[in-house]
Amino acid sequence: MIRNSILLLIIAGLAFIFYHELSAYHGNDGLNETANYYATKGLSEVGAANLVTSVVVTYRGLDTLGEVTILFLTAAILALMFKTSHSQKETQKRITSELLITASNVLLPVIFLVGIYIFINGHLTPGGGFQGGAVLASAMVLMLLSISGRKIKHAVLDFIEAISGIAFVLLGILGIFLAGGFLDNSIFSLGTFGELFSAGAIPVIYSFIGLKVGAELSNIILVLNQTQNVEK
Amino acid sequence: MEYLKITGAVITLIGAIFILFASIGILRMPDVYNRIQAGTKASTLGSILGLFGIGLIHPDWMLKLLLLIMFVLISNPVSSHVLGRAAHYIKVPLSDLTLLDKLEEDTGSETAEKEGDK
Amino acid sequence: MVNLILTIALLLIGLSFILVVIRFIIGETVIDRVVALDLLTVSSIGLIVMLAHFFGRAIYIDVSLVYGILSFIGVIVIAKYLEKSL
Amino acid sequence: MKIKGIAVIFILLLSTWLVLNHSLQLPIILIGVGLAAFLSLIMCDKCSVFNEIKFTPKAFLYTFLYIGVFIFELFKSNIDIARRVLSPKLPINPGIVKAETILQSQMGRLILANSITLTPGTFTIDIIGNTLYIHCVNIEGDDMEQYAQNIVRKFEKYLEVLYG
Numbered sequence: 001m002i003r004n005s006i007l008l009l010i011i012a013g014l015a016f017i018f019y020h021e022l023s024a025y026h027g028n029d030g031l032n033e034t035a036n037y038y039a040t041k042g043l044s045e046v047g048a049a050n051l052v053t054s055v056v057v058t059y060r061g062l063d064t065l066g067e068v069t070i071l072f073l074t075a076a077i078l079a080l081m082f083k084t085s086h087s088q089k090e091t092q093k094r095i096t097s098e099l100l101i102t103a104s105n106v107l108l109p110v111i112f113l114v115g116i117y118i119f120i121n122g123h124l125t126p127g128g129g130f131q132g133g134a135v136l137a138s139a140m141v142l143m144l145l146s147i148s149g150r151k152i153k154h155a156v157l158d159f160i161e162a163i164s165g166i167a168f169v170l171l172g173i174l175g176i177f178l179a180g181g182f183l184d185n186s187i188f189s190l191g192t193f194g195e196l197f198s199a200g201a202i203p204v205i206y207s208f209i210g211l212k213v214g215a216e217l218s219n220i221i222l223v224l225n226q227t228q229n230v231e232k
Numbered sequence: 233m234e235y236l237k238i239t240g241a242v243i244t245l246i247g248a249i250f251i252l253f254a255s256i257g258i259l260r261m262p263d264v265y266n267r268i269q270a271g272t273k274a275s276t277l278g279s280i281l282g283l284f285g286i287g288l289i290h291p292d293w294m295l296k297l298l299l300l301i302m303f304v305l306i307s308n309p310v311s312s313h314v315l316g317r318a319a320h321y322i323k324v325p326l327s328d329l330t331l332l333d334k335l336e337e338d339t340g341s342e343t344a345e346k347e348g349d350k
Numbered sequence: 351m352v353n354l355i356l357t358i359a360l361l362l363i364g365l366s367f368i369l370v371v372i373r374f375i376i377g378e379t380v381i382d383r384v385v386a387l388d389l390l391t392v393s394s395i396g397l398i399v400m401l402a403h404f405f406g407r408a409i410y411i412d413v414s415l416v417y418g419i420l421s422f423i424g425v426i427v428i429a430k431y432l433e434k435s436l
Numbered sequence: 437m438k439i440k441g442i443a444v445i446f447i448l449l450l451s452t453w454l455v456l457n458h459s460l461q462l463p464i465i466l467i468g469v470g471l472a473a474f475l476s477l478i479m480c481d482k483c484s485v486f487n488e489i490k491f492t493p494k495a496f497l498y499t500f501l502y503i504g505v506f507i508f509e510l511f512k513s514n515i516d517i518a519r520r521v522l523s524p525k526l527p528i529n530p531g532i533v534k535a536e537t538i539l540q541s542q543m544g545r546l547i548l549a550n551s552i553t554l555t556p557g558t559f560t561i562d563i564i565g566n567t568l569y570i571h572c573v574n575i576e577g578d579d580m581e582q583y584a585q586n587i588v589r590k591f592e593k594y595l596e597v598l599y600g
Contacts, residue, residue, distance in 0.1 A: 004375055094433055097317055098563055100426065102546040103310040107303075109479050111419055113449055116471060117456045118416070125409050135416060138423050145423075145430055241355035244400065248359035248366075250514055251393045255366035257521040258373050258389055264381045265571045266530055267373075269559045270517055271389045276554060277514045282359070282396030286403050289352060295455045296411050297399065300418065307422040308392055309553035309560075310546075311429075315388070316561045316571065318429040319381040327530060412456075 053123045057202050057209075061172060064129075068165070068212055075219045082227040096146055104146035111139040119210030123202040132206075133213025140218040144225055154222065161215035164208040171205055240288030247281030250274045263327035264319050272312040279304055356400060363397055384428050391421035444486040445476040489543070495598050502594040506551055513556035520573065531575045532561060535568050535584040539592060544599035551591045558587060 031039055038055055056064055118125075119132030257270025280301050287294040367390065374386040395414045402410035453468035454460065489495075520527060539545050549560040549568065557573040570584050 001376075004377070008375060094321065097314060098542070099310055099546055099549050099560070100314055102542040103306055106306060106543070106546070107422075109445060109449055109475050110303075110452055112475055113452055113471065114415065114419065114456070117453065118412075120467070121457070125412060127412070131416075135419065138420060141427065142423050145426055237352045238355070241352045241359075244396075245355050245359045245362075247396060248362040250518070251396070252362050252366040252369075253514070253518045253521055254389060254393075255369035255373075257517060258386060259369050260521060260526060261528075262526075263530070264379060264385065265532075265559070265561070266528060266573060267382060267385050269557070269571065269573055270521060271385055272559065273510075273513050273517050273554055275389050275392045277510055279392050279396035283399055286399050289403060290408075292458075293402075293408055293411060296408075296415075296458065299452065299455050300395070300399075300411065300415055303415065303418055304392065304395065306546075306550065307418065308388075309550040311388060311422055311425040312385075313549065313553060313560050314426055314429045315381060315384060316559065318433045319379075320561055321433050322381075324379050324381055326532075408458075 052126075053128055053202060053206070056128065057122075057205050061205075064209065065168070065172070067130075068168070068209060068216075071213060071216045072161070072165070075216045075223075078220055078223050082223055101146050104142050108139055108143060111142065112136065115139060115210070115214065116207075119206050120203055122206040122210075129206045129209030130213050132210040133215075133217060136210070136214030137217035137221060140214075141221055144221065154219065157215045157219050157222070161212055161219070164211040164215070168205060168208040168212065171208070237289050240285040242285070243288065244282050244285030247278045247283075247285060250278035250281065254278060264324050265316060265326065268312050268316050268319075272308060276304060276308045353404075356403065360397070360400060363393055363400075366393065380432060384425060384432075388421070388425050391417065391425075441486040442476050444489060445479060446472050448486075449475055486543070490598060498594045498597045502591075502598065505590070505594065506554075509551070509555040513554060516556045517573075528573050529575045530571065530573055532569055532571050533575070533581050533584050535570060535581075535588045537566055537568055537588055537592060539595055539599065541599040544595045547599075548588070548591050548595055552587060555587060558584065 038059060039051070115132045115135035117132075118127040118135060119129050122128030122132070251274065254271050254274030257274060258267045261267045261270050283297045283301050283304075287297040370386050370389050374383055374390075377383050395418050398410055398414035398417065402408065402414075449472035450468050453472060454465070457464050457468070537545065537548060539548055545563065549563060552568070552570060553559045559571045560568055561571050562569040568584075568588065570587075572584065
C-alpha cells in the first residue's frame, strides 16, 4: 500500500512536469517547404483520402522500405540468437479451457479479416500496413494460446514474407519505368477519389507491406514461444 | 425522427449508469470472483446499451455497431471465464463469506498430487 | 437535447473510470488489477463510440473494434501468464 | 460434411466484410468473396465449430425465443447486481456449485457458458467434461444446486434445438 502510494505520487509528479512542459510549448504554426508541398499537392497528385498514407507510401516510400527491413532484421536476429536444439522438452502445461478454444475458433477468421480490412483500406481510413500487420500478428498470438497442439510452420510465414517483400520492391521499380520514380503510385489509374480502387497502387503496396509486417511479427512471436521452455 | 434520437440518447445514458454500477461493484465486492461477477455483467450490458443507443442516433452506423455488439457478447464472458479459471488455479483465496467450493473438492486432489511430484 | 443527455452519460463513465482506477491501485491480487483493466477497456469501447458521435467521425468505430480485439487477446495473455501455461 | 462448415464460415466472413466496408460496390463484393473463400478454405480444419448449426424451421423460431429469453435474463441480472451493490449491507453468500449439461456441441457449450456468465448471480468458472462449475453470488440453503441446474436447463432447452 505504501509502495503504491509512492508510485501514485511519482506518477502525479511526472504528470505535473509534463503538463508544465506542454503548456509552455508553442507549436510551429506554419508548414515548412516540404510539408507545404505535401499538404497542397499531395491530394491531387496521389489521390488518397488519407494524407498520411500518401506521404508514407509514396513520397517517403523508401523510408517505409527501410522500416520493413529493420523489422525483418529483428526477426532474423531473434531466430539466430534463440536457435533451439530440436530435443526440446515439452513442459507440462495446463490444458486450455474448452470455452477459450471454441471462442477463438469462432473469432480467429473474423480477426484475420479485420486485419486485412485495415491494410487494404489504408488509403481511405487511418490505419495501414503496419497496423493491419499488427492485428494479423495478434491473431497469431490467439492461435498459439488457444490451440497449443497446433504447429505453425516457419516455412509458410517465411514464404509469405519473401513473396510480399519482393513484390513490394518490384512495384517500386515498376514505378521508375512506368511513372515518375521509385514507388510512384500512378502506375495504375488513380480512379475515383474515396473509393476502394483509387489512389493508384497504394492499396496494393499497402497490402504487401501489411502481409510482410504480419509475417515478420508472427515469426518473432513463434521464435519467442518456442524458446521460452528450453533449459539452459 | 427526433424521438428516435432522444430514445437512443436515453438508452446510452442507461448504459452509462450500468457501467457506473459495475465500477461500484468492483470496488465494494469482497473477493476476486464476486468482483468478476459484478464487473462482467454490468459492463457488458452497459457497453452494449451504449453502442445500441448511438446506433439509434446514427442509423447508418447501426450494422457496424451490431458487429461490435456481437464481438463484445462473445469475447467478454470468455475473457472473464479465463480470468476466473486462472484465479482459482493459482489459489486466490475466496472471501470468508463463501459457503462451499465444489470445484476445489473435485480438483483439489489432482493439484495436491502435482505438488507432491515437485 | 441529445447532446446534453450524452454529455451526462460521458460524465458518468468518467466517474466510473475514477472508481475503477482506485480498485486498480488498491489491487490486493494481480487478478483484481486485471479485472479492473478489463472493465476499463470494455467501457472504453462504449466511450470511443460516444466520442465518434461527438466528433461526427464514423471511423472511430473501427478504432474501437480493433481496441476490443487487442484488449481481449491481452487479457487472455495475462491470465495464461499467471497460470504459467503460456 | 465439411462443406456445410465452410459455407457457414464463408457467409459469416462475407457479411462481416460488407458490414466493415459499408458499401455494396462491385469491386468490394468481389474482393470480399475472394477473401472469404480463401480464409474459409484455410480455416476449414477448424470449422467443425460451424458444422453444428442446424437449419430447420424450428431452429429459426427457437433462435428468436432464445434471444428474447437471453435479453430478459441479462436485464434481470443487471438489476439484481445493482441492487446488491447499492445496498449498504452488501447481501451476498457466495459459493461454487456444479451443474450437469447434456449439450455435446462445442458452439452450444460456449453459448451456454456465456449465457450463464451473463445471467443473475452466476458465472462459469470452469467446465470439465459435462460438468459446469458455477460461482454463485447468493446461495440459499441446498436449493442453489437445484437453482443452478434450472438455469442450465432453461438455456439448454433452446440450444439443444439450435446446436444439438
